[in-house]
Amino acid sequence: MSVHTFIAALTVEIPQLQTYNKSAQVELPKVSNIVVEMATSLNPEDPRTLIRREIPGFAFFDGELIVAGQGVTYADISYESSPPLDVVLAEREAITAALEEEERDEAPSQQPSLSTEGRKVVFIYHTHNRESWMPHVPSASTPDEAFHPEINITKVGLRLGEELERRGIGVQVDTTDIGQLLSEAGLPYNYSYAKSRHIVETAIQENEDITFMFDLHRDAVSRESTTFEMDGKTYARPFFVIGKRNPNYQKNVRFAEELNRLLEERYPGLSRGIMARNRGNAEYNQSISEHNLLIEIGGVENTLEESYRTAEILAEVIADLYWEKAGVPAQ
Structure with a gap:
C-alpha cells in the first residue's frame, strides 16, 4: 500500500489529517483506487505495480513521487545507476566557446538589506x-x-x-x-x-x-x-x-x-x-x-x-x- 493511500484511509477516522494533507500538498487518491489497491496491492495510478513483480530488475525503478510537478509522471524518473x-x-x-556566462542585470550593485x-x-x-x-x-x-x-x-x-x-x-x-x-x-x-x-x-x-x-x-x-x-x-x-x-x-x-x-x-x-x-x-x-x-x-x-x-x-x-x-x- 502506498503512503498516500494509507494516509487517505487514516483520514476517514482522523479528520485532522485533512489539514496536514493540504499543508503538505498531498493529493489523496480516489476512493475507488484505494479499494483496488487494498484488495490487490495494485495502484491504478502507478502501472509499475502491475508488472514490477513479473519483470526481473523492474523493481529497481522504485522512485516515489511525493509531489509531482507540472506534467511529471513516473516515466520522467531516471533509474539510479553507477557508471564505471x-x-x-x-x-x-x-565545447567552451558557448560557455560565456550570460550577462546579468547591470544595475548598480547594492548591499543586501539583510x-x-x-x-x-x-x-x-x-x-x-x-x-x-x-x-x-x-x-x-x-x-x-x-x-x-x-x-x-x-x-x-x-x-x-x-x-x-x-x-x-x-x-x-x-x-x-x-x-x-x-x-x-x-x-x-x-x-x-x-x-x-x-x-x-x-x-x-x-x-x-x-x-x-x-x-x-x-x-x-x-x-x-x-x-x-x-x-x-x-x-x-x-x-x-x-x-x-x-x-x-x-x-x-x-x-x-x-x-x-x-x-x-x-x-x-x-x-x-x-x-x-x-x-x-x-x-x-x-x-x-x-x-x-x-x-x-x-x-x-x-x-x-x-x-x-x-x-x-x-x-x-x-x-x-x-x-x-x-x-x-x-x-
Whole structure:
C-alpha cells in the first residue's frame, strides 16, 4: 500500500489529517483506487505495480513521487545507476566557446538589506562533481559519458553560492573532485556518497553556523522532461530527491516541501516536484541534517546557461526561506 493511500484511509477516522494533507500538498487518491489497491496491492495510478513483480530488475525503478510537478509522471524518473569510474574520469573535450556566462542585470550593485554578517550558513557540495551536459561534451553519445573535469555541476554550485551571497546569505561551496579521490583510493563510483559524507561531516564540525546543505546534481532524463520556458527563456527544472533509508527522512521531505511551495507560488511549473528513493544509496547523507537536500538541476540534455538561470531562482527561494526560519520579516 502506498503512503498516500494509507494516509487517505487514516483520514476517514482522523479528520485532522485533512489539514496536514493540504499543508503538505498531498493529493489523496480516489476512493475507488484505494479499494483496488487494498484488495490487490495494485495502484491504478502507478502501472509499475502491475508488472514490477513479473519483470526481473523492474523493481529497481522504485522512485516515489511525493509531489509531482507540472506534467511529471513516473516515466520522467531516471533509474539510479553507477557508471564505471574509468568512464567518469575519461578525458573528453568540451565545447567552451558557448560557455560565456550570460550577462546579468547591470544595475548598480547594492548591499543586501539583510546579512548573515560573515557567517557561512549554507553549504553546497557535489557528490557526482563531474556530471556535465551532452551539449557541452560532444563526444558523449550516452548520458553515462556526459562527464567532464571542469565543465560540470560544480559551476552551477558556484553560481548558486554567488547568488546567495548577493542576497546576504553566507555560503561555503565545496568543489572537491570526488571522482579523483575515488580513483586514488581504488574505490568504485558507488562509493561517492561515502566520500561526500566525510566532506559534509568535516564542514559542519569546522563550522557550526551551517544551517542548510545542498548536494547538487544533474539528472539523466531527456530534455523534454527537464526544461521549462518562461518569458522567452529556458530553464533547467529542479527536482528534489529524498532518501528513504534515512530513518528521519520525513523531516527532509518537509524541508523540500517548503522550498517547492515557494517555487510553485512564484514560478508555477518550474519545479519537477519531490521524489523519494528506497534503492541504491537512498540515504544521500540526509541523516546528517533535516535541512540537507539533493537537488537535480535539469538533465543531461540541458545546458550550463539554463542551469545558471535556475540557480538564480533557487537562490531567491532559499534565501527567503532562510530568513523566514530565522524569524526575520520578509523585505
